[in-house]
Amino acid sequence: MDNSEKANIKIDKLLRSKRRSVGLEITGEAVLVVRAPLGLSRRKIEEIVGKKRKWIEKKVRQIKERNGRLSMKTFKSGEHFYYLGMQYPLFVDNFKSINPGNSNSRNPLKFDNKFVLNGKYQHTAREQFIAFYKKKAIVFIEKRAAFYSKVYGLRYRRISITRAEKRWGSCSSKGSINFSYRLIMTPPEIVDYVVVHELAHLKHHNHSGKFWREVEKMLPEYRSRRNWLKKNGFLFHF
Numbered sequence: 001m002d003n004s005e006k007a008n009i010k011i012d013k014l015l016r017s018k019r020r021s022v023g024l025e026i027t028g029e030a031v032l033v034v035r036a037p038l039g040l041s042r043r044k045i046e047e048i049v050g051k052k053r054k055w056i057e058k059k060v061r062q063i064k065e066r067n068g069r070l071s072m073k074t075f076k077s078g079e080h081f082y083y084l085g086m087q088y089p090l091f092v093d094n095f096k097s098i099n100p101g102n103s104n105s106r107n108p109l110k111f112d113n114k115f116v117l118n119g120k121y122q123h124t125a126r127e128q129f130i131a132f133y134k135k136k137a138i139v140f141i142e143k144r145a146a147f148y149s150k151v152y153g154l155r156y157r158r159i160s161i162t163r164a165e166k167r168w169g170s171c172s173s174k175g176s177i178n179f180s181y182r183l184i185m186t187p188p189e190i191v192d193y194v195v196v197h198e199l200a201h202l203k204h205h206n207h208s209g210k211f212w213r214e215v216e217k218m219l220p221e222y223r224s225r226r227n228w229l230k231k232n233g234f235l236f237h238f
Helices: 003-007 042-051 053-071 119-152 181-185 188-200 209-218 222-235
Strands: 013-017 023-026 032-037 080-083 086-093 109-111 115-118 158-162 169-171 176-180
Touching: 023 053, 032 042, 042 053, 053 222, 080 119, 080 181, 086 119, 109 119, 115 119, 119 158, 119 176, 119 181, 119 188, 119 209, 169 188, 176 181, 176 188, 181 188, 188 209, 188 222, 209 222
Parallel strands: 013 032, 086 115, 158 176
Antiparallel strands: 023 032, 080 086, 109 115, 169 176
16 A cells, blocks of 8 residues: 555544454544554554555545535524434524514524524524524533542633534643533533543543543443434534
8 A cells, every 4th residue: 555545544633552353443533543553663552554545535525525414504594403412493583573672683592492583693694593502602611620620639720612513622831721512502411521521631641541431430420421422423513
């Protein structure tokens, strides 16, 4: 296999451990995760991945096509959007019947067991939803992070909500934690899992056995939640 073929395969995430073989996984977000032994060279890993090029490309293509079909929102009345694991309908309203001086006429997007989008902002509907999710996410996630960090004596620098589409969260070496706005679309127990996962990185900046033991200490049932997110994470795009 020549270098040009290897270059076509991008390893999105490489996880090393004491395992003996290389394992490949394509997540619901079409992310290639490679698990490899500690001492195996990057070149050897790329050779192994390259041999699976056709399978990887086919799998990624299938997942992206599936996600594309699910994510093609037109932001019209009747569509449904996730919030904390539940789906709520969208209604587009031009607010003509509302007093022009009423603040509701200037509110781009409201939520009350349904989403109501001011028709004047339909051309920026996606941005309005992202803004809504980010606003809700910072409040909810900060509360959950504060709870777990207090109970288990963990200290983080700050929490930010980003527009990340492939990663649910990340933790820097300086203790700053980022979470994707998409996380607030998932059920509360899944939010907790991702929060705990990133908090555990404050002590272990890897995915070693010690890291997972730290996660398990905070959330004994983390495995079922991790598996749920792997299987259903593709749903939370729009």
